Amino acid sequence: MHALSNTKEVREVTDGSFLSPKGFKAAGVEAGIKGNKKDIGLIVSEVPAVCAAVYTTNQFQAAPLKVTQESIAKEGRIQAVVVNSGCANACTGEQGLKDAYETRKMVADKFSLQEHLVAVASTGVIGVNLPMEKITKGIEQLNPGSSAAAAADFQHAILTTDTVMKTCCYSAVIDGKTVTMGGTCKGSGMIHPNMATMLGYITTDALVDQAALQLALRNVTEKSFNQITVDGDTSTNDTVIVLANGMAENKTLNAAHPEWDVFMELLTKTSESLAKQIAKDGEGATKLIEVEVRGAQDSLDARMMAKQIVGSSLVKTAVYGADANWGRIISSIGQTKGAINPAAVDIAIGPIVMLKNSEPAAFSEEEALEYLKGDFVQIFVDLHNGDASGKAWGCDLSYDYIKINASYRT
Amino acid sequence: MHALSNTKEVREVTDGSFLSPKGFKAAGVEAGIKGNKKDIGLIVSEVPAVCAAVYTTNQFQAAPLKVTQESIAKEGRIQAVVVNSGCANACTGEQGLKDAYETRKMVADKFSLQEHLVAVASTGVIGVNLPMEKITKGIEQLNPGSSAAAAADFQHAILTTDTVMKTCCYSAVIDGKTVTMGGTCKGSGMIHPNMATMLGYITTDALVDQAALQLALRNVTEKSFNQITVDGDTSTNDTVIVLANGMAENKTLNAAHPEWDVFMELLTKTSESLAKQIAKDGEGATKLIEVEVRGAQDSLDARMMAKQIVGSSLVKTAVYGADANWGRIISSIGQTKGAINPAAVDIAIGPIVMLKNSEPAAFSEEEALEYLKGDFVQIFVDLHNGDASGKAWGCDLSYDYIKINASYRT
Structure with missing residues (x-):
C-alpha cells in the first residue's frame, strides 16, 4: 500500500x-x-x-x-x-x-x-x-x-x-x-x-x-x-x-x-x-492557508512576507468569511521591511488574479467566493523584484478560536 | 466646567x-x-x-x-x-x-x-x-x-x-x-x-x-x-x-x-x-487593556514588551474570558528580544500578584475573576532588571472581532 x-x-x-x-x-x-x-x-x-x-x-x-x-x-x-x-x-x-x-x-x-x-x-x-x-x-x-x-x-x-x-x-x-x-x-x-x-x-x-x-x-x-x-x-x-x-x-x-x-x-x-x-488543525481553524511569495530578492525576505500575510488577523478573518479582501494582503506585505517595488506587485487568490503591477484587476466576485469556500486556500504574491521564493502556512481565524481561548485554563 | x-x-x-x-x-x-x-x-x-x-x-x-x-x-x-x-x-x-x-x-x-x-x-x-x-x-x-x-x-x-x-x-x-x-x-x-x-x-x-x-x-x-x-x-x-x-x-x-x-x-x-x-474601541472590544512594564534596561525594551503582551491573541482572548492566565503574559515577554533576567520577573493583573521572582504566587481565583470582569484591565510586569518603564494599550479579542472582519468588504 x-x-x-x-x-x-x-x-x-x-x-x-x-x-x-x-x-x-x-x-x-x-x-x-x-x-x-x-x-x-x-x-x-x-x-x-x-x-x-x-x-x-x-x-x-x-x-x-x-x-x-x-x-x-x-x-x-x-x-x-x-x-x-x-x-x-x-x-x-x-x-x-x-x-x-x-x-x-x-x-x-x-x-x-x-x-x-x-x-x-x-x-x-x-x-x-x-x-x-x-x-x-x-x-x-x-x-x-x-x-x-x-x-x-x-x-x-x-x-x-x-x-x-x-x-x-x-x-x-x-x-x-x-x-x-x-x-x-x-x-x-x-x-x-x-x-x-x-x-x-x-x-x-x-x-x-x-x-x-x-x-x-x-x-x-x-x-x-x-x-x-x-x-x-x-x-x-x-x-x-x-x-x-x-x-x-x-x-x-x-x-x-x-x-x-x-x-x-x-x-x-x-x-x-x-x-x-499543525497549521490545518490550528485552534478553531476551518481552512488551511498556504501563502507563496515569489520574485523576492532573497528567500529570507520571501518567507518573512509569506509568514506576515498568513499571520495577519485581518487576512485570517477574511479567509474565514470567504471575502476576497486582497487589500489586507498587500497591507501585510507593506508592513514588513522586505525589499519590494511598490509599483510591481501581483496578487492572486487561488487561480484568480486580483492585483497586477500594483493596479487592481477586475475579477468575478462569485468565482472568488466559490474558491474561498473551499478548505484549502492558496495565496500567491509575485514581487517581480528577484528570483527567490518562500512559503508559509496558517489557518483562518474563527469564532471557535475565541471560544477555545477565552477559557482554556479554567 | x-x-x-x-x-x-x-x-x-x-x-x-x-x-x-x-x-x-x-x-x-x-x-x-x-x-x-x-x-x-x-x-x-x-x-x-x-x-x-x-x-x-x-x-x-x-x-x-x-x-x-x-x-x-x-x-x-x-x-x-x-x-x-x-x-x-x-x-x-x-x-x-x-x-x-x-x-x-x-x-x-x-x-x-x-x-x-x-x-x-x-x-x-x-x-x-x-x-x-x-x-x-x-x-x-x-x-x-x-x-x-x-x-x-x-x-x-x-x-x-x-x-x-x-x-x-x-x-x-x-x-x-x-x-x-x-x-x-x-x-x-x-x-x-x-x-x-x-x-x-x-x-x-x-x-x-x-x-x-x-x-x-x-x-x-x-x-x-x-x-x-x-x-x-x-x-x-x-x-x-x-x-x-x-x-x-x-x-x-x-x-x-x-x-x-x-x-x-x-x-x-x-x-x-x-x-x-482607539484601543478601547478596537473592533469587537469589550475591555481596554493597559500593560505597564517596569524595571527594564531601557524604555524601548519596556515599550516593546508591553506592546507584545497587549498584542498577544492568547492574552486578549484570556482577558475576554476573564481568565487569569498569566502564563500567556510571561510567554509573550519571552518571545521578544528584550533584556530580561528569566528568574526575576513579577507579574500582577490589577492588584493581584500572580508571579514573584518568576515563581508562581498563590492567589484567589475568585478575586481575579471579579477584577477581570471589569471593562479596564491593567497588567503590571516588573523585570527587576533596570529603571526604565513603558506602557501599551489594547483591547480584548471577542467573537465580534471575527464577525466584523469576516465580511468587512462584501
Missing part, C-alpha cells in the same frame, strides 16, 4: 507512522493529568539513536527543555522520549526543574537506560507544577509496543486542544537499503514557532552523522515548522526531535554521502507534512 | 473638542460613499496653521498621504484638512494619485486657499478608486461651523467600524495666555500603528515653531499612538496631523521656551487620550 509516489526517490508510506522505521516502539496511557484522556506518551528505540533537536527561542524555556538539552549534550544520542500533556512545566522555578529530572530518572530506571539517553517534554498550562504522583503512576503503566494502536496511543497522549492526530511516513532507498522516516507532532494554539514548533517527533532507521543531522534539521525547520503560525504566540516549550537509530544499515549519512539529497528530501517532506498538519 | 485638573499646569476641558482652540471650524456631510452615513469631513483654520505630521511606515502608503506630504513640505503650514471614509484610496495606482490631487484642488477652490495649504486623507476599503462624483458633490455641501454639532459632524464623518467618536481637550496657561489643544481620531481595525495611527487630528491655538512641533509629535507618538494595537495590522493610511494656528498669541514655542514642558504635557495628554480611546 505504498500509494503516493512524490518523487522518484522518496515515496509516501500512506499507512505508516513514526513506528514504521525499524526498532521503535511507543506507548500512551491515562495518568489522570487531563481527566480521562491519554496524557503520558513514550517513544523508545531498541538501540540508542543519534539525536538532533531544535527548541523554542522564547526566553522562558520550560524546565523539560533544559533537561533534554543536557541529555543530548552528553553524547548526542537518545533512546527514549517521555512526554506529558496537560501541564507545560514552564515558569515553575526550581521545583519544575527538579520534577523534570525526576521524570527522566523514573523512565531511565524503568527501561534500564542511562539517564542521559532519556529526553523529557511537557505541554499544557504554563505556571503549574507537574502532578508527580500521577506522573509516577503513569510511567509505571507504560508498556511500549510497535503496533498501529501503540502509535495512536502515543499520538493521543501528546495532544492538547488539537482535534486530530498528526502523522506521516516516507521511505527511500539509500545504499541499496530501505530507509524509512516517520513523524508525529502536536500543536494547535500558541503556534508561531521560531526555531522549532510545539512538540514534533521524527523517527528514522537511517544511519546518520549527528552533526550533519543537527544541521539538516535546523535548515529544514527554517522552511517548515518555522513557517507556520496559528496565533503569533511563540510557546515556551517548542521542541522538534529527530531520532535516527541506524537500523536500516546504510552507510553513515552526511553531506558527502552521494545520496545525502535523498535523505534531505525525506526530512523535508516529513517536516513539511507535519507543519502543514 | 473645566472639571478635571490633571496636573498643576494642564487641565482637562471636559466639554471641549478639537474646535475649542481659537480659530477652527469643521463640517461633516453625507456624500453617499457609505450609504446614508456621514463620510466627508473638513477641518479649517481661520489662518494657515503650523503643521506637523507622522505617517504609517507601511511600504504601500496610500495616495492621499503622498499628496499631504507634498502639501506640508511646501511651507510647513496647513489651513484645511479634508477626509473621506468608506474608501481608503490605497493601492489604486495612478488614478488614485490623480483623485487625491483633484480632491485637494476642489477644497482649495471652494475655500479660496492655495492648494498646498490643503491636506487630504482617506480611510476605508483598500484597492477601490474614490467615487469622484460623490466626492465632488460632498465637498460642495461642506459648510464649516464652530459649534459642538459641527465638531460631532466631522467626528462622525471619519469613522469606519468605530462604535464611538473619539475626542478630548486640554488647556494650559503659557506666557500668561490660555492655550487650548483638542483632538479627534478614528480607528478600530487594522490598528497596530508604527509612526502614527489611523487618522488623528490635533488642533491648538498655540504659536509653535514648526521644527519643534514636528520633533515633539514624533517623540510623543512613539509613546502614545505607536503603543496601541488592536490586531497587529499596520494600515496603509495611518496619519496624525497637528495644526497649530498661533491664535492664542503666546510667544513662539520651542525647546528653549521656559514653558515648553507645559506644551509637551498638553501634546502628551492629548495623544495618550486619543490613543487609549
